[in-house]
Amino acid sequence: MRIAIVGTGYVGLVTGVCLAKIGHQVTCVDVDEDKIAQLSSGEVPFYEPGLGEMLDQQRKEKRIAFTVNPGAAFANAEAIFIAVGTPQGIDGMPDLQALITVAQTIGRHVQHDVIVVIKSTVPIGTNTFLAQIIAEHLVHPVSVRVASNPEFLREGSAVYDTFHGDRIVIGTDDAEVAGILAAIYEPLHIPILHTDIRSAEMIKYASNAFLATKISFINEIANLCESLGATIEDVARGMGMDQRIGEKFLRAGIGYGGSCFPKDVKALLGMAELSGDQLQILQAVERVNRKQQMRLVEKAASRFGDLRGKRIALLGLSFKPDTDDMREAPSLGIAAALLEHGAQVVAYDPVSMNHARTYLPAQVELFESAEQALAGADAAFVLTEWQEFTLPAFVPKLRAMREAVVFDGRNCLHDSVLEDDAVEYHPIGRQLGKKLVTTSFHEKGRER
Ligand code: UDX
Secondary structure (H helix, E strand, O other): OEEEEEOOOHHHHHHHHHHHHOOOEEEEEOOOHHHHHHHHOOOOOOOOOOHHHHHHHHHHOOOEEEEOOHHHHHOOOOEEEEOOOOOEOOOOOEOOHHHHHHHHHHHHHOOOOEEEEEOOOOOOOHHHHHHHHHHHHOOOOOOEEEEEOOOOOOOOOHHHHHHHOOOEEEEOOOHHHHHHHHHHHHHHOOOEEEEOHHHHHHHHHHHHHHHHHHHHHHHHHHHHHHHHOOOHHHHHHHHHOOOOOOOOOOOOOOOOOOOOHHHHHHHHHHHHHHOOOOOHHHHHHHHHHHHHOOHHHHHHHHHHOOOOOOEEEEEOOOOOOOOOOOOOOHHHHHHHHHHHOOOEEEEEOOOOHHHHHHHOOOOOEEOOOHHHHHOOOOEEEEOOOOHHHHOHHHHHHHHHOOOOEEEEOOOOOOHHHHOOOOOEEEOOOOOOOOOOOOOHHHHHHHHO
């Protein structure tokens, strides 16, 4: 089929390239001229493993093209996919301006019947609202039918996820539209769930909110493990073996970040509030996450007594590995809090150094290698589980510090760190070196 994709961010571009790969003829359109120029010459403007190679291949086979001209992109399209951003607005709710502009543009340009597929994450009811805007701006007497098709792609594995997703959700009341979308995705052999539009919109929010809940839950259990002497990895493994719970998203750490979870949790809370409902569990999820992001700062403050003048090396700045995205990364709040405590903050990330300067306060000194950042540091905070930090060869590098006190916010350093007498290791969810035989609970029992 001939498909136009509006928006060449990680969702739009990955979707475009993957739809081309399964045989469709794709034209991607974006208002950003530089980005379109870059893409036209085969350059991916952000870090996403595997995407560059696939783009090259599809360009060679002439199945993908890029333009800034919406009229040209829509000219022959049978379906128009919208994947523009819905960043958090000042009121905490997603800012729909880009989507509204796209809807108006579609209305003005389409000259034949077309299906509009909305991939952007939008508050419940937005797809119908956008359908109205398109209808109001139509210049030609054509039929435009709108469907919701939320995406579940993780940054860093978006290409893999497109081909190996657990489900494709299609929200529309129109059986014919559902059939056309199912045919577009058919070569992927992924189960398709057909729902009404509002339920499709809700599935996206509820899924992300549930995953965020799993993370905050395991983080609270991890903190309790530290107090009571259990080991979070074993606990999570044991929980995850129960198929009703599932093993994924039970990695304890310094909380979730990124461009989706924080924003989507806020938006769902906002929608509930506006409709007079309350999501008490989700309110707690957000609170717990905010607190968890400060966990290493609290640990360091209690270990050193006073952080003033301490040189602290942050290792990993992106919100997770395999992406250079620093939006809502825990590293941002942690750097600010350390500076507030009077610490001297230095940092290194293997991939996101290009963004680091824009996101971090100017006082944070950036280094091109972990060794340089660690040299002379009093403590290191591991904030992103980049592969580099997980290798056995990384452990000896920690000795470059003045005092090798390491707070591992992702429990990702190689186990050999436990045997290295020169390193004082503080993971999450485990109390090392503390022999807990009884707890205050037992003492109370004995007294009774
Ligand atoms: C997420 C959803 O997974 C995806 O389906 C949706 O479309 C967009 O949002 P993404 O933001 O790319 O994807 O990252 P993800 O891999 O889900 O991780 C989100 C955050 O949770 C990261 O900060 C990560 O470090 C954290 N996390 C994840 C944990 O702390 N523990 C875990 O067990 C898993």
